Amino acid sequence: MKKFQPVLLSLLSGLLFFIAWPTVNLTVAIFFAFIPLLLIERNEYSGIKFFGLMYLAMFTWNISTTWWIWNADMLGAWLAIIVNSLLMCIPLMGFRFMRKRFGSFIGYTSFIVFWMSFEYLHLQDWGLSWPWLTLGNVFAGRTNWIQWYEYSGTSGGSLWVLLVNVLLFKLIEVRNTKYEVRISSLVIIAAVLATPIITSLLIAKNPTSDIQHQTSVVIVQPNIDPYEKLFTGSFDAQLQQLIKLSEAQIDSTTTLLVWPETALYTGNGFDEANLKQNFFLNPLFDFLKRHPQLQLFTGIESYRVFNERVSNDARPIEGTSTFYEVYNACLLIDSSGPLQIYHKSMLVPGVETLPGFLKFLGPVFEKFGGTAGGYAKQDERTPINLQNNNVLAPAICYESIYGEYMSKYVRKGANIIAIITNDGWWGNTPGYKQHLLYAKLRAIETRTWVVRSANTGISCFIDPAGEIHQPQNWWTASSTKMNITAASRQTFFVRMGDLLSKAALAATVLLLLFALYQKFLVRKRP
Secondary structure, X not given: OHHHHHHHHHHHHHHHHHHHOOOOOOHHHHHOOOHHHHHHXXXXXXXHHHHHHHHHHHHHHHHHHHHHHHHXXXXXXXXXXXXXXXXXXXXXXXXXXXXXXHHHXXXXXXXXXXXHHHHHHHOOOOOOOOHHHOHHHHHXXXXXXXXXXXXXXXXXXXXXXXXXXXXXXXXXXXXXXOOOOOXXXXXXXXXXXXXXXXXXXXXXXXXXXXXXXXXEEEEEEOOOOHHHHHHOOOHHHHHHHHHHHHHOOOOOOEEEEEXXXXXXXXXXXXXXXXXXXXXXXXXXXXXXXXXXXXXXXXXXXXXXXXXXXXXXXXXXXXXXXXXXXXXXXXXXXXXXXXXXXXXXXXXXXXXXXXXXXXXXXXXXXXXXXXXXXXXXXXXXOOOEEOOOOOEEEEEEHHHHHOHHHXXXXXXXOOOEEEEEEOHHHHOOOHHHHHHHHHHHHHHHHHOOEEEEEEOOOOOEEEOOOOOEEOOOOOOOOEEEEEEEEEEOOXXXXXXXXXXXXXXXXXXXXXXXXXXXXXXXXXXXXX
């Protein structure tokens, strides 16, 4: 049995991560999930064996928590699970190196800052960004524990998890020696565990944002099967469904209507330069003319035509000298025509985009309602200006899991976050539930109302404390209405960004420089 102990410890670690994660939600398990790996590290295994055990744990965590990606894209699922598990091993291998050479203090400090640096870098747009399993996301189902995310963002949750795991491991390590456990050690561990929760409860009792004014918003959940939408659906029938559900809730006070991702979709897409002249959109403009006070924020699959190749994502139009780009976009429109367009910036690796070194796989990957060549994107953040001095922070599907990215919209003046998504690709799995819960984190970080329109569910409103209002049933056509308030105060996290991750990254650089100094300079001295 002892022979299989390291493998069992590795599997135990992966399973602890799994049961801690939404939607299993045995959250307390996250505070023990790294301990089996720290126990493995104390043994004198070869580098290859240690890596294999770490990879087994990370692979177990990834596949048990994000297996549902398979429902949408088989190759995309393997890319996310296999590659992400590999990347997660990098900070663990670095930790092993540092502890063996420089002892426990530097070693366990490295464990914390290396992991946090990995998470921060993984949140950047580098081509294979997949931060679904950022440790701080684990508390999305326990938002009463993490109201202080308005100061730290999810990196505060990651630090909390890592620190508790190290302290508990050191407690176990002491118990296995001749030394007695000191009461002070137990008090420190209890304080590190309890203080964030107590702080959160105190914050939740107090107002966190200044009220500016109310806005009446209607959200539509059309419940159009995404696969039928792509291959056999009638655009006219789908548009009529959206209009019918909208009419059921709109009244004279409604100023904002929200439709989901790619609500406006045809096989060839919509030319952004000729939206008002597009015959298929006539029913939409007729509807908007009946409600002149209304602005519609909707997803749209669109394209633009250029006389030259403007980017690497631009494709030639066969037989011509012109090029075109395809976008997963969102559109603000009223009875006068299009007002503002935003192109999704954070694209899903493997299904909406690929890094340059994997472009040759482009034709192989199926899309989340996308296109074989991948989407083009815009790099700058563009808030959507509404009437009555309201400003939307647009998030198309996957973008809503990027905390600091979304906060920069709010820094630019956005006072409402609008998430439009199509989670039906995954079916009735934990995927759409996790995605919904992550939206609660964005509300807390920015203390901003979130309006969420999801094609097949779950559409809802989320208040600045992360509480969900009027959630619509999964796989049900519906619409809902609510008056929401726009906040005028910006949180510390919005103003300052992810300071904890940046501090961890700076510490990582210093530790690596220290290691290089010790290796190449100190040892060479006579």
